[in-house]
Amino acid sequence: MTERKTSALPVQVQMLSKHFGTVRAVEDVSFDIRAGELLTLLGPSGSGKTTLLMMIAGFSRPTRGSIRIADQEIVHLPPHKRNIGMVFQNYALFPHMTVGENVAYPLRLRRFGRSEIEDRTRRALDMVQLGGYGARRINELSGGQRQRIALARAIVFEPRILLMDEPLSALDKHLREAMQIEIRQLHDRLGMTTISVTHDQREALTMSDRIAVFSSGRLAQIGAPAELYEKPESRFIAEFIGESTFLPLRHTPAGPAYGEQVIHFADEVKPAAGEMLLMLRPERLRLVPANGTAGGGKDANVFTGQVQTIVFQGESLLFEVMLDGGHKVSVRMANRSENLRQLPQAGDRVALKLERADARVVRAEG
Amino acid sequence: MANVSIFPAPGPIGQAEFEANRRALERDRRAETRMRINLTLPALLVVFVLMVCPILWLLSLSVVAGDGRLSLENYALFFSEQVYVEMFLKTFMIAFVVTVICVFLGYPVAYLLAILPPAWSGVLMLAVLVPFWTSGLVRTFSWLIILQRNGIVNKSLVWLGVIDKPISLVHNMTGTVIGMVHIMVPFLILPLYASMKAIDGNLMRAGANLGSSPTHAFFRIFLPLSMPGLVAGMIMVFVMCLGFYITPAILGGGKIKMIAQRIEESISLYPTWGPAAALAVLLLLMTAVCLFVSLKLVRWLAAGR
Numbered sequence: 001m002t003e004r005k006t007s008a009l010p011v012q013v014q015m016l017s018k019h020f021g022t023v024r025a026v027e028d029v030s031f032d033i034r035a036g037e038l039l040t041l042l043g044p045s046g047s048g049k050t051t052l053l054m055m056i057a058g059f060s061r062p063t064r065g066s067i068r069i070a071d072q073e074i075v076h077l078p079p080h081k082r083n084i085g086m087v088f089q090n091y092a093l094f095p096h097m098t099v100g101e102n103v104a105y106p107l108r109l110r111r112f113g114r115s116e117i118e119d120r121t122r123r124a125l126d127m128v129q130l131g132g133y134g135a136r137r138i139n140e141l142s143g144g145q146r147q148r149i150a151l152a153r154a155i156v157f158e159p160r161i162l163l164m165d166e167p168l169s170a171l172d173k174h175l176r177e178a179m180q181i182e183i184r185q186l187h188d189r190l191g192m193t194t195i196s197v198t199h200d201q202r203e204a205l206t207m208s209d210r211i212a213v214f215s216s217g218r219l220a221q222i223g224a225p226a227e228l229y230e231k232p233e234s235r236f237i238a239e240f241i242g243e244s245t246f247l248p249l250r251h252t253p254a255g256p257a258y259g260e261q262v263i264h265f266a267d268e269v270k271p272a273a274g275e276m277l278l279m280l281r282p283e284r285l286r287l288v289p290a291n292g293t294a295g296g297g298k299d300a301n302v303f304t305g306q307v308q309t310i311v312f313q314g315e316s317l318l319f320e321v322m323l324d325g326g327h328k329v330s331v332r333m334a335n336r337s338e339n340l341r342q343l344p345q346a347g348d349r350v351a352l353k354l355e356r357a358d359a360r361v362v363r364a365e366g
Numbered sequence: 367m368a369n370v371s372i373f374p375a376p377g378p379i380g381q382a383e384f385e386a387n388r389r390a391l392e393r394d395r396r397a398e399t400r401m402r403i404n405l406t407l408p409a410l411l412v413v414f415v416l417m418v419c420p421i422l423w424l425l426s427l428s429v430v431a432g433d434g435r436l437s438l439e440n441y442a443l444f445f446s447e448q449v450y451v452e453m454f455l456k457t458f459m460i461a462f463v464v465t466v467i468c469v470f471l472g473y474p475v476a477y478l479l480a481i482l483p484p485a486w487s488g489v490l491m492l493a494v495l496v497p498f499w500t501s502g503l504v505r506t507f508s509w510l511i512i513l514q515r516n517g518i519v520n521k522s523l524v525w526l527g528v529i530d531k532p533i534s535l536v537h538n539m540t541g542t543v544i545g546m547v548h549i550m551v552p553f554l555i556l557p558l559y560a561s562m563k564a565i566d567g568n569l570m571r572a573g574a575n576l577g578s579s580p581t582h583a584f585f586r587i588f589l590p591l592s593m594p595g596l597v598a599g600m601i602m603v604f605v606m607c608l609g610f611y612i613t614p615a616i617l618g619g620g621k622i623k624m625i626a627q628r629i630e631e632s633i634s635l636y637p638t639w640g641p642a643a644a645l646a647v648l649l650l651l652m653t654a655v656c657l658f659v660s661l662k663l664v665r666w667l668a669a670g671r
Contacts, residue, residue: 059571079574080583092572096590106576153576 008036008193009070009160011056016065018051025051027217029065038187038194040204043214044240050165052214053197057163058082069160085159085192089166091150093138099125099149100134106157124156125149127186144175151183155190164196168203180206201241205229213237234363238279245329246277249361256361259325264298264356275364282332284358287319289342290349301354303329307344317343321350421650428643432636440644450628450645454652457624460539460614461607464546465554468603469596471547472554476595479555480562498552506613509545510536513617537619545617546610553606554599561595562588594667601660608653625649 011033018026026048033039041049054060056067058079067075074082093102103124107117125131128148133141141149147167154162167183168176184207187194198204204211205225212222213236221228221237232238235246249256249263256263256276263278290304305323317339319331331352333339344350431437444450475494479487497505512518513535520532535541565588573583611626618624625645632642 057571057575059574079571080577080579082575083577084575086572086575088568088572090566090568092566092568094569094572094587096587105573109577109582157576 008191010035011161011193011195012066012068013052013056014066014068016052016055016067017063018048018055018060019063024217026055026062029214029217029219031212031219031222033193033195034209036191036193037209038184038196038207040208040211041195041197041214042201042204042211042240043199043220045199046216047214048217049197049199049214053163053165053195056195057084057086083157083160085154085157085162087147087150087154087162087164087167089169091146091170093146093149093153095138097138098134099130099136099138099141102138102149103134103153103156105153110157120156124152127155128152143171144179147171147179151186155192159192162192162194164194166197166199169198169200176203177206183207205241211241213240231360232279232362234365235277235279236365238360238362243282243330243332245280245282245327246362247280247323247325247327247329248364249276249278251276258303261301261303263301263359265359265361266357269361277362277364279360279362280329280354281358282318282330283316284354285329285331286353287331287333287344288351288353290351299356301356301359303352303354305329305350305352307346307348307350310343310346319344319350321352323352424643424646424650427639428647430638430640432638432640440640441648443641444644444648453623453625453628454648456622457608458652460542460546460610460622460624461604463543464550464607465600465604467543467547468551468554469600472551472558472599473596475551476555476558476562476592479559480565494552494555497548502549503612505548506545506616509541509548509617513541513544536617538621539618541617541619542614542622545613546607549613550603550607553602554596557598557602558592558595561598562592565591594664597660597664597667601657601664604660605653605657608649608656 013032014030016026016029017024029048029052031039041052043049051060055062058074058077062075065075066073069084094105097105100121103121104117107120112120121134122131125133128151130145130148130152133145133149138146138149147170151167154164164183168179171179180203187207196204196207208225210222210224211228213220213228215236221233223231228237228241232241238244238246247258249258251257252262254262256265256269256278258278269276288302303323303325305321308320308322308328311318311320314335316335317333319333320328321331322328329352428440429436429438431439475490479490479494482490514520515532515534517535519535520529523529524532535544569587569591570583573587574580578586609626610624611630614622614624615627626649629642629645629649632645633639636642
């Protein structure tokens with residue numbers, strides 16, 4: 001188990017639904033997880049991500065649909081026959097057993113020999129950097145240590161896949177960030193197909209190979225972190241991952257336009273049914289003086305407006321600018337001396353420059 | 367930013383002010399201590415008058431002999447007569463049997479209470495509590511009627527062909543134990559239910575996830591974690607059984623004698639209170655020993671969590 005990669009298995013979820021009475025907690029969700037991938041299910045509370053994980057673990061019976069690990073259908077299997085490791089939100093470590101007994105629990109059940117159990121338990125504890133903690137009681141551990149033990153217990157028996165339900169939500173910010181990296185590194189070493197659930201977009205961006213974003217029981221978009229950030233399909237995704245403000249677009253013969261101003265895009269934007277929005281990431285907008293060189297030609301889009309507020313946020317400054325078109329947008333400026341030299345003040349007229357390559361269209365709903 | 371306050375900025379604090387503050391804080395602390403004592407005093411007084419005084423009085427009665435001298439002859443009486451020792455043994459035996467039966471009847475009920483959805487567990491809880499709130503005397507006489515020779519139990523058993531003729535269910539050990547179990551079982555269920563409610567449901571899920579069948583997970587995880595509540599309930603039942611009077615007196619029909627009955631007889635039998643007091647003191651001592659041992663056990667179990 002240590003440095004040897006376990007044989008990773010692909011997982012396939014097809015048309016999976018879970019209804020509670022009239023509530024459709026999960027509705028017709030389908031996606032594939034590649035062998036060895038770390039996929040994060042991301043969404044606000046009530047989006048169905050936890051229900052989906054519970055169905056994969058076997059604690060919640062789907063209304064219909066299919067879950068397959070490699071070629072095996074597991075939707076009918078009781079949880080104790082699925083051979084899936086799981087890290088619970090509150091860790092669910094057995095309080096009446098020692099750390100070592102907790103980690104050895106799945107091994108005893110699988111009737112490993114005594115020396116093998118000892119050996120594997122020790123290696124699993126070493127892997128989460130808690131070697132020598134075997135005799136400790138659970139209530140003697142800190143939150144971060146419990147988290148690691150829960151992880152060790154979930155991987156020690158080499159389950160077919162690993163599930164994590166909000167694994168870091170109980171930890172404080174610093175520890176959480178350190179554990180994100182640690183879990184990612186552990187995953188890279190083990191190569192185990194892993195499904196994690198979180199509502200924390202930063203955690204999802206940091207840890208995942210791919211992220212599946214859920215909204216009211218449905219899969220909204222699935223993709224690599226950078227892909228979701230750069231090319232969100234809808235306003236929901238754009239707002240949930242990263243910050244953004246939006247400008248309404250209308251179709252004109254010359255292309256999509258904000259008011260009378262035709263917007264230049266890197267790719268050709270196909271006119272689609274429904275309302276279209278221009279997504280503006282605060283860090284992709286540049287503040288330039290309002291007078292002089294307006295218009296960036298065809299390489300940039302320039303909007304004019306008035307600074308309303310400036311918020312100091314440490315590593316950056318956040319400007320709220322009211323455009324002449326009547327929409328408020330946010331602009332982020334790195335806290336660097338070269339940026340601070342000619343800082344606009346509240347009330348100043350400014351121009352905002354959006355590179356053509358950074359201009360993105362998203363759907364208004366869905 | 368300009369300071370717009372109309373108050374002058376506070377200057378450095380002088381030694382005198384520090385000293386005044388220190389004294390005021392000390393005064394507050396003392397006032398708080400006095401307040402706590404005043405609030406607990408009435409309760410302490412009640413305990414002293416109604417608990418400590420009678421027990422001391424009982425102790426003093428037990429060491430006064432028939433002729434008014436100080437002596438231990440009342441205790442000697444107990445150890446010289448085999449009957450007394452046997453009766454003590456019988457009392458402990460009945461308490462033990464009742465406790466064991468309560469465990470087997472009460473555990474499943476408490477488990478159901480803990481896992482059923484609130485609406486159903488509310489109904490079940492009512493079924494536990496309504497008899498609990500009914501007078502023990504009423505329930506004891508009800509059992510007398512139910513269990514008698516021509517009672518509903520005997521009639522049903524005969525009708526079903528389980529037995530040929532009525533069996534004696536009352537005026538013996540059977541009746542006594544049935545009646546006591548009925549009265550004691552809520553005392554086992556309630557603490558047990560409380561401790562089961564505190565068990566995190568995810569622990570059983572984790573057990574299943576790691577490969578435990580539901581039965582295995584129950585014995586490896588749920589049962590050990592419910593143990594402190596179970597032991598607390600068992601202690602309660604056992605100790606209360608030791609002092610039972612009404613139920614064995616009525617359902618035992620004079621054939622079953624527990625200590626409390628003997629104490630009562632002692633009072634009417636002897637001209638002085640001495641022998642009865644000695645019995646009561648012995649019962650109290652043994653109960654205290656039982657409690658002490660069990661509490662140690664609970665603490666030991668709780669430390670294992």
